[in-house]
Amino acid sequence: MATMRDVAETAGVSIQTVSNVLNGKAFVRPEIQARVMEAVVRLNYRPNRVAQRMRRGQAQALGFIVSDPNPRGLADPFYGEVLTGLAEMARARDYDVLIEWLPSDQPVRADDILSPFQTRRIDGAVIFLHGENACNPHLLNELIEAHAVFVMLECDSLGDRGYSVCAANFEGGRAVTQHLIARGHRRIAFLDSTQRWPAVDERRRGYESAMRAYGLDAYIMGVSSPDWTHEGGALAVGRMLEASDARPTAIAAATDLLAVGAMQAIRARGLRIPDDIAVTGFDDFDFASFVEPALTTVRLPAHEMGSRAAEMLLGHLSGGEVQPRHVVLPTELVVRRSA
């Protein structure tokens, strides 16, 4: 592989001049510029990014740090979409994207996240933490104190000490509940995990807000173990259907996966959707339009979350003032046939 030195020798100039031509930092005579560029092409020279990173003291790379106990890992399409948005934006600015998948289901330690910063592999990171790790104040404090540059997804608890990009979970929860109410439902249950997760708490508050606005009683169904899975949703809803005399006419699930579980349990008991019980989800996963009946749900702006987060990181890294520090991107009610 040709180095700058080779180019310099071929063009008959100094190494620094080659650097100047390539980076446009200083004025170089057009004639010499042409000679350098010719050598660059002839030798098929490509700058050694590692040497650049070394000399410039910056990694020119962003990390995508995800912690999720789910064994399917990054296969969750939400991550893929976020990552695509992130990768597109990074690519446009010639930054690399590094994947940091934290497989453990134990509490995330600050070191797990700081490590790629400390070893100078990334300049900044988009961080998504699942469940109870999501807004852990101790963890966040450690990151701030270490001066890590990062954007949290679905957690805006850092005020002016941090950046975040969130979906409008509250509004989404309210919109889907209002939709159910407008369809005439009055007994509407919210299907949730018992494991806390701030993003989902917002969805539930949106639901509660809508219910309150219409003077209706909220009814939270907690799914415990297996958490956040369709099996868990099916189990919880199944139990409810057998026990209950005043069963709800609609179930608003906190995620599409829980909604699918609910649908399975409902159908397994010979009930019809949406006639006997309406079901809504949240996320608008791929399969939402494939299930029968197609799922009414709330779409997350996943792709844009990735690109906006990258934009904020890159803005901060290039020294600009990034405002606002906390972005909430709109969610969208997608009405299909399940409610």
Add this chain to the structure above:
Amino acid sequence: MATMRDVAETAGVSIQTVSNVLNGKAFVRPEIQARVMEAVVRLNYRPNRVAQRMRRGQAQALGFIVSDPNPRGLADPFYGEVLTGLAEMARARDYDVLIEWLPSDQPVRADDILSPFQTRRIDGAVIFLHGENACNPHLLNELIEAHAVFVMLECDSLGDRGYSVCAANFEGGRAVTQHLIARGHRRIAFLDSTQRWPAVDERRRGYESAMRAYGLDAYIMGVSSPDWTHEGGALAVGRMLEASDARPTAIAAATDLLAVGAMQAIRARGLRIPDDIAVTGFDDFDFASFVEPALTTVRLPAHEMGSRAAEMLLGHLSGGEVQPRHVVLPTELVVRRSA
């Protein structure tokens, strides 16, 4: 951030001795080792990976290079699963994983793939190319001639000049067809895109092989535009259902997405699955068990494809002989209710 120099000064030894202690390259007196380690802990020293990469002349990073015209990008769960397997293996060997998403739907150029190698950002790559890019011999030749270290997914046309990891597409196609035959079907159509794609060609050959073995006629239904989508599948199957007098009793689709499209078209005409027409897919996407009826399909070993590919790359990079060069991982027939 502390450097090796700081550690050396704190411990009262030379920089090289610190390096020796940390890398275990030369014998250092236990007493001095302890002093160095103490300084490392006290200063919270972390090796600068960029400097290591620079000095050692290797990136300690693997790329995951994907080209897919689909605008949803990496959101396809297949990529997520592969990536998870890749990331786990890389992490275990302390390699980084770099995402290289080639968004274009134009032919992939060798430079797109070579660029991260030439700029020294990766040592090796797992490459997945979609559709007609997949086994483009010119492209592959250029990669080989540039001495790029890579493992192709779903393309084994390189003989002893390259590495590959494939799913047993042929066997999967045969197995699912045999399953349909065993269920009594005789008129079985294969639902495919008209756009060529070697991995899917294998599936079709598996289908044809099974059909031939039972003396049955193959019937290929080509889906053109929109390619590889469920809309495309629905359109093609819809047309077939209206035109045909001798309609098939089963449809073996080349992908789950096409299968879902087929199911929608079938249901839209008031026919029942599997009673009137049985449907099978290929991929075992998340939603395969959520559609109604749950889809009989063939599971791809996506996670293992990622980890095996990483293993081969790492093996090659550490100078070992990697055998075999071409790995075919078993697929698994997953029988659900659609066939």
Add this chain to the structure above:
DNA sequence: AACGTTCAATTGAACGTTAAAGCATATTAA
């Protein structure tokens, strides 16, 4: 003619690490 300016290129040093050679000191062999 002497001087300061500007322009266009060069030179030297540095980023943090590791390979290789170097140099003491201690140990062994003749």
Add this chain to the structure above:
DNA sequence: TTAATATGCTTTAACGTTCAATTGAACGTT
């Protein structure tokens, strides 16, 4: 006792690039 060998740490140099300082020429001013 002396040379050969082993041990344990240090010094030097280098990876490829960019920053900062420097040189030398051309030019205009007084």
